[in-house]
Amino acid sequence: MRDQLKRLEELQKFDAQIQELSNALKAIPAKLQASQNDLARVEALLETERTQLTETQRYYGEQKGQLQTEEATVSGAKHKLSLAKNSKEYVAAQREIEQTRESAQAREAEVAKLVEAIQAKEKLLADRADELKGLRSSIEKDGEVARVKMAEVQGKIDALQTARDKIAAGIRPDYLKRYGAIRMRRGMAVATVRNGTCLGCNMNVPPQLFNTLQRGNTLETCPYCHRIVYWEDLMKDQGASSTSSAE
Ligand SMILES: [Zn+2]
Known part of the structure; x- marks a missing residue:
């Protein structure tokens, strides 16, 4: 009986160690998953910013197009002015030039602001892409370390399990x-x-x-x-x- 109790006591020690290592083993992928989730969040954020940039570029293109139209209108009105046969035509052409110029000036300022915004966003995106690259490679490294660690812990568990089974074989x-x-x-x-x-x-x-x-x-x-x-x-x-x- 004493021998049986001793074996049971020993079996318990092995089981406790195996349990502890198994828990540690399970915790490793969970930690990696957390890093993966962080990465996915940063990637999603970057994607949103890329979409914003595309939208700003599209708007810039539109404004630029309108500006060109306005510039063409001004030069057309200037031509009309030079051909004006009376003061009525002259005043009309003059007014068209002034109005279009005003609108074009406002648009020019807008276009300049858009150029600045696009450049800032492009710089931000480039920085973010670099950060992401760093994050990816660090996760990759962590994954490698984790795989080695998991194999090591699994090896320990296997050895303990073998020893445990030997003890168990001697128990009724x-x-x-x-x-x-x-x-x-x-x-x-x-x-x-x-x-x-x-x-x-x-x-x-x-x-x-x-x-x-x-x-x-x-x-x-x-x-x-x-x-x-x-x-x-x-x-x-x-x-x-x-x-x-x-x-
Ligand atoms: Zn009790």
């Missing part, structure tokens, strides 16, 4: 089944009883159970937390190096 199948069922519910399936107290739940076990545990002939469970329990000193008697603390 019905004990192993009980251990597994308790572990599923409680996380920790084996607990030490120290000075009559179950260290799994910190409750005092009934005196009768404590007596049974001191004899150490049967596999017992705590009536409160239902973990497999053993008396701490029972293991000490063996003079084994294995500690009896319930982790």
Whole structure:
């Protein structure tokens, strides 16, 4: 029985380590995914800005076209002015020149502003593209590091699993089944009883159970937390190096 308990205790230590490493393994891709999400956000932002630039360029083209039309109108009116046969025609041409000129001047200012806006946006987009390039390569590097790390952790898990299975092979199948069922519910399936107290739940076990545990002939469970329990000193008697603390 002592041997069985010792194996169960050892099995628990291995299972805890395997669990911890498995959790660490699962956390690695989650972290990478967060970086990928950041990248996608920056890419979407850049795309929006590109669309804005395209729209500004389209508007610029439109304004530029209208400006050319106005310039053509002015030179046409100037020609009319030179051919004016009377003061009525002269005044009409003069008015057309003035009005169109006014409108063209306002448009010219607008076009100049658009040119500035386009240049600023192009510069911004170039900077953003550089940042994105840096971000992409850093994510790629992180991915590489993560892959190496994951392989390393998986290797450790495999080694622990092999050692664990070896221990499990020496445990009675019905004990192993009980251990597994308790572990599923409680996380920790084996607990030490120290000075009559179950260290799994910190409750005092009934005196009768404590007596049974001191004899150490049967596999017992705590009536409160239902973990497999053993008396701490029972293991000490063996003079084994294995500690009896319930982790
Ligand atoms: Zn208990």
